[in-house]
Amino acid sequence: MVLIGGGSAAAQTATKVEPAEIERIRRANAQCLDCHSEAGLNAITRPDVNKADLAGRLVDPEAFLKSNHANVECVACHVTGFKEFPHAEAAKQQINNCDECHTRQFLRIEDQFLKSVHAKKAEEQPGSFTCITCHDPHVFLKASHFSTTRQAVRQDNAMCLQCHASDERFAQLSKAPLPDLQKIHAWLPNTPLHWAAVRCVECHTPVPQSILSHEILPAERAEKNCVACHSVNSTLRVRLYRHLVEEERETVGFINSVILNEAYVIGATRNRYLDMAFGLVAAVVVGGIALHGLARFVAGLKRRRRDG
């Protein structure tokens, strides 16, 4: 359990893992990846390894190294029984749950998850719907850690689409037919564009207090109001772009310039100076016309009086 304790400390102190420690972890993990990766599998010569068995149990080392758990030892989650091969049978039953390393924050998330529309399914069929269903511990990267928002959107939407775009996966959990996403969201113009630029959870969760809520709301309560995003006070500021907003620097007068770096969102990413300049010019023109018109009117009255 020492290892798990170590993982826990690391989870709390985030980025402060010593380089020497990282080096040690990478080396230890490489031993597992000698078998549990595409390259490892192809290179294996040991006769006692069942290649067919192994083939379905691979980890992508590249994705793992980019993920949040890059600096976590495989055996911190998978317990030390796996260090030997053949793996100890007892080890296979054991896996550390997420909350053994993450506690405080995850408790809150678990509460939200239990309130979500999926919770009933998760209860009816234990294990069918857990944190791991969406968060592949070998791959998942927090949205704020991606270099572009679009990549984060792709990852996060793939979580929902694994079921909501697959008849097979959906049928495992529900007898109802899979609703056609395109049809349900027909009111949303250019859905492919929206789904590349925003996440499903942007509309399907309540406005978050701090981190994104895990409470997927019933369909009736989903966000349908365009100006939730398409306005100066776009809720995208506290959702998809939350982590960037703190460092926001207004770029040459553009409102919501953090969003503008990645998406032009009508109504939300406009230019303050341009708007003001146009307002001023329009006021001058209207004022000028009004004055000219008034002067004409007065001159006309005078003429009429003079001419009798």
Next chain:
Amino acid sequence: MASRVYIIPLWLRLWHWTNAALMILLMASGFSLHFSDPDLPLIRFDIARTIHNVSGIALTVLYMAYLVWNTVSGNWRQYVPAASELISGLNAQNAYVASGIFKGAPPPTVPTPEKKFNVLQQATYLLVMYVAMPFLIVTGIAFFFPELAPEQLFGMDGLLPLAVAHYVIGFLLTLFLLGHIYMGTMGTTALAGFKMMITGWHDEHPGHAGQPPDRTGASPTSPTEGGKRA
């Protein structure tokens, strides 16, 4: 001696008012989209988008038709200011707007079938119809395909230049519209221009002005389908 002259053929009048109606719809919905505000929506965002898209496409089709009609009928020649008149015409027009009109002087030019517009009108209509409108339409159509815009340009979203260009040109055309309507009141009478654009006939008898209007500006450009006299 009431004399009327037929100047604006039916197709031009139909085009003009349909165009005006579409432009007003586009301006209202475009304004509403750009300054979208949950607390005081002029037009609800999704409705504004539908209005803007439908009128945008209608305007594009109408503009194509206009280009064809204007070419075939030869009406386009009316938009080309004669180089020799450019300075004198503008001066005369400026003098009229700045002082003549207050003294009840007749307008320096009046519409005839041979020459409907003064130089100022020619220059603005030429710019508006052959530069601004195509620009407005091209940027608008491109806006239908935001996914084709480059992902990034100078560190900002690739759609930005297009969006700003569309906004700027839309604004300039709104200014044009304001000026245009007001200039419409500066004919022989305040309403003569509007009557002409509705009925096609221009009333040459101003009603109160003393002198007959100066027609020397009329140049022998090709006449349009109009030209009947009554």
